[in-house]
Amino acid sequence: MKNLNKTPDQISRRNFFRNAGIGTAAVAGLPLLATSCSGSAITAKIGNFFSQGDVVLFQGDSITDAGRDKVNELPNSGRSFGGGYAFLLASWLLEELAQKELTIYNRGISGNKVCQLDERWDKDCLLLKPNVLSILIGVNDYWHMRNGKYDGTPEIYENDYRALLKRTRDQYPDIKLVICQPFILTDTKAVDESWVEPFRPYQEISQKLCQEFDATWVPFQEAFTEAIQIAHPTYWANDGVHPSMAGAQLMARTWLKALA
Secondary structure (H helix, E strand, O other), X not given: OOOOOOOHHHHHHHHHHHHXXXXXXXXXXXXXXXXXXXXXXXXHHHHHHOOOOOEEEEEEOHHHHOXXXXXXXXXXXXXXOOOXXXXXXXXXXHHHOHHHOOEXXXXXXXXXXXXXXXXXXXXXXXXXXXOEEEEEOOHHHHHHHHOOOOOXXXXXXXXXXXXXXXXXXXXXXXXXXXXXXXXXXXXOOOOOHHHHHHHHXXXXXXHHHHHHOXXXXXXXXXXXXXXXXXXXXXXXXXXXXXXXXXXXXXXXXXHHHHHO
């Protein structure tokens, strides 16, 4: 029997699920919040993704940047990672996979779109010779177009992103790519329902390129869609784009589960 006494908040969340293209039953089946990534079996699976001495690079915009020190861009250094999901992931990997002797960098820069990644790709990617490259990019490609600061389109995003990935794979054929799903949370400070449909193509393109380049897919949107059943969207990302402490932890766990 249907519950006809739903609150406006519950209705808003249901609309979000529908607009994200995910049914509530599917969302309920995702174990992203309930399962720890620190069990020995899961740790072993994640460890198998990495080889001894791998160089790991996190790339993206402000979500990856998270206030990091851009003067001393050191590997395996807390100040060089900021306070976001990349810091949490690097800390976990360095502890749990200490025997792998990983070298981990964060080179995300606030405000970046794909075209700006391209402009700095030699210095901030190729010269670091990464064995594992994780990219989260896309929200600014839409947001800056929306606020009149950029003339981009989904087609430009796709073409630029594909060219960047091809350039990387051409130079490092054996590189392991991790492509993260760009995400938004509605009913927040900056994001409302009008974002959902025009932003969807950017999410679909990132997944398409993930398949095209045989990369690992990190479903951040699905993780946040599950999370807002537990707490309001602003708990996870006050403006709907930049994650809170809880949101950053959710992202880190989701990234690890994608590798497991």
